[in-house]
Amino acid sequence: MRYKLLLVEDNPAHEELTRLALKKTGFSHDLIVLRDGIELLEYLFRQGKHVGLTRFDMPDLILLDLKLPRMNGLQVLEQLKTDGRTRFIPVVMLSSSTEQSDIQQSYKLGANSYIHKRMKAEEFNAVLRDILDYWFSFTKLPPRVYVEDVVG
Known part of the structure; x- marks a missing residue:
């Protein structure tokens, strides 16, 4: 089965690090990269520039950065986990923050995991x-x- 991984990351260097790590893992599934929380919500619900998308399936896993422009990861997470169309999609928070309040709030809002991304490349690849x-x-x-099942 081919899985769909959605990465929400605004930092091009962190995106490249993630792409390289995925390549080293032998990742052979679909990867979609979005730049901020608004774009993620528009993508999932076919709004804005994504309004014309036809039959596509929701992602199997979302890797969500905490510090995003326009709408931060916690705000996005809250919307994902309170909407019946997206609440069951697993979300792994990837953040440079080690603030206990960020970690606690992420889990309170329904994150499935919280990973601190400030680590050496080899360790990040393994994680x-x-x-x-x-x-x-x-x-x-x-x-x-499928989008047709949740939008319309």
Whole structure:
């Protein structure tokens, strides 16, 4: 089965680091990269520049940066987890923040995991491999939802 991974990251250097780590893990699934929380919500609900998208499925996993422009990761997470169309999509927070309030709020709002991304490249590669193994190899994910089923 091909999985769909959605990365929400505004920093091009962090995006490139993630892409390289994915390549090293042998990642062979679909990767969608979005730049901020508003774009994520527009993508998921086919609004704004994504309004014309036709039949596509929701992502199987979202890697969500905490510090995003326009709408931060916590605000996005709250909307995802309170909307019946997206509440079951697993969300892993990736952040440079080690603030206990950020970690606690992420879990309070429904994050499935919180990963501190300030680590050496080799360690980040291993962490990302473990995340993908966990979600795509070992975990039984909820049924994939198609946009036609949730919008319209």
